[in-house]
Every structure is written in C-alpha cells, then in structure tokens.
Amino acid sequence: MIEPNIKKYFENPRKLIDITTGDGYKLFLTFDNGEKKVYDMHDQLQGVFEVLEDKNKFNTVFIDEFGNAAWDIDENVDSAVCWNNRIDICKDALYLDSRIIE
Numbered sequence: 001m002i003e004p005n006i007k008k009y010f011e012n013p014r015k016l017i018d019i020t021t022g023d024g025y026k027l028f029l030t031f032d033n034g035e036k037k038v039y040d041m042h043d044q045l046q047g048v049f050e051v052l053e054d055k056n057k058f059n060t061v062f063i064d065e066f067g068n069a070a071w072d073i074d075e076n077v078d079s080a081v082c083w084n085n086r087i088d089i090c091k092d093a094l095y096l097d098s099r100i101i102e
Contacts, residue, residue, distance in 0.1 A: 009096060016067050016091040021059045025052070027069060028101070029094055037098035039069075039089075048087050067091045 018030035027039040045053045051073055052058040064070035070088040072079050079086040 006096065009092070013092060014095045016063055016069065016094065019061055019063055019069055021061055025058060027061065027094070027098075029069075029098060031095060036101045037095070038101050039094050039098040051087070064088060069094060 014035070015032040016029060017032050020028045022028055022038075025041040025045065027041060029037045029039060031037070041049065041052065041058075052071065057071065057073075060075070061069055061071055064086070066088075068088040068091050070086055073085050073087065077085045
C-alpha cells in the first residue's frame with residue numbers, strides 16, 4: 001500500500017527549478033511551487049556517492065535533463081556517451097525526503 005503523503009505528492013509532482021550547496025553536504029532546493037527545502041547528504045556519502053566527499057565535487061551539482069540533482073564524476077567525459085559517469089538523486093526523492101526551510 002502506498003503511503004498517503006506519497007500518493008498525494010504524485011497527484012501533482014513538483015519540478016526542481018534551482019539547486020545550490022551549503023555547509024555540511026546540504027542541498028538547498030527550490031521547487032516550482034515556490035517551496036524552498038534542504039536535503040542533507042552527510043549520511044549518504046558512501047557507495048556511489050563516496051566521490052562527493054570531495055567538497056569541490058559536491059559543489060558541482062546541477063539539474064540534469066530529467067530534472068534531477070546530478071553530478072558528473074569526471075567533467076572531461078561526456079555523460080551522454082558514457083552513462084556511468086553521472087550520479088543523480090531523483091527530484092521526487094529530494095522533495096519527499098527534504099525538509100522545508102523556515
């Protein structure tokens with residue numbers, strides 16, 4: 001069974017329109033409904049995201065062509081050609097798992 005808050009979200013999913021980084025591996029997000037949220041990645045920097053421990057790499061986040069938060073692992077490699085050069089976090093997960101900035 002789908003949780004009510006998730007079901008409600010997918011009735012009108014949000015679009016990520018701006019993303020910036022902050023101290024402590026935080027992503028500051030702005031969505032198309034005007035909501036500003038923060039997503040903390042501090043506890044996720046293992047596995048595929050381990051490369052983001054490098055703060056300079058973490059700060060290269062951008063919104064990809066699918067509207068997700070993304071990083072190119074090697075900026076000298078075309079991620080459109082080499083698909084495993086990019087890591088991302090789905091915009092829906094970002095919205096649902098972040099907290100509103102008050």
